[in-house]
Amino acid sequence: MTTNGSSAQNEATSSAGLLDAANGLALVRVTIGAMFVWVFFENLRKGLYTTEEYAKLINYYIEKGHSPAVWKAVMGLVANHAAIAAPLQAMTEISLGILLVIGLLTRPAAFVAFLFLGSLWLSELGVGWIWELLVMVLASLGLAIGRAGRRWGVDAWLAQRRPSSLWW
Numbered sequence: 001m002t003t004n005g006s007s008a009q010n011e012a013t014s015s016a017g018l019l020d021a022a023n024g025l026a027l028v029r030v031t032i033g034a035m036f037v038w039v040f041f042e043n044l045r046k047g048l049y050t051t052e053e054y055a056k057l058i059n060y061y062i063e064k065g066h067s068p069a070v071w072k073a074v075m076g077l078v079a080n081h082a083a084i085a086a087p088l089q090a091m092t093e094i095s096l097g098i099l100l101v102i103g104l105l106t107r108p109a110a111f112v113a114f115l116f117l118g119s120l121w122l123s124e125l126g127v128g129w130i131w132e133l134l135v136m137v138l139a140s141l142g143l144a145i146g147r148a149g150r151r152w153g154v155d156a157w158l159a160q161r162r163p164s165s166l167w168w
Helices: 002-046 051-064 069-080 082-102 106-123 130-146 154-161
Strands: none
Touching: 002 082, 002 106, 002 130, 051 069, 051 082, 069 082, 069 106, 082 106, 106 130
16 A cells, blocks of 8 residues: 555656646746847847848957857858848747747757757857856757746647657
C-alpha cells in the first residue's frame, strides 16, 4: 500500500514540476515577446527603420564593433540595402513579438528569435554589454526546445487537436 501511495505522490510531484516548468517557460516567452514589441515601437519612434538611420546604425556597428570581418561584410551588404533591410527588420521584430506574446507557432518563432537575436549579438560585439542580448539569445533557444507555447498560448489549444505536431 505504501508503494502505491508513494507512486501516486511521485506522479503528482512530477506533474506539479512540469506545470511549474511550463508556466516558467510561458513567462519567459511572454517577456521576450513583449520585449520585441517594445523594441519595435521604440525603434519606430527613433526613426531607426528609415533607410538613412538604419544604414547609419549598421555602419556604426561596422566601425566601432569587434565582429569578425566576415560578419562585418554581411553587415555592409545590409547597410547598402537598408531600404529593404530596415522594413524587414521592423516586420521581423513586430511579428516575433506578437507570435511570442500570444503563443502562436512558438517553436519556429522562438527559433527565428534565437537566430535573429544571435545575429544582433554578433553585430553589437564590442559596442554593447555582452550579456545584454546573450541571455535572450539562449532563452529563445530554450523556448524553442521547451515548447513554451503549450501554456498560456494559442499553441495550447492547437496541441489539443494535434498533440504530436512539432510546430507548437
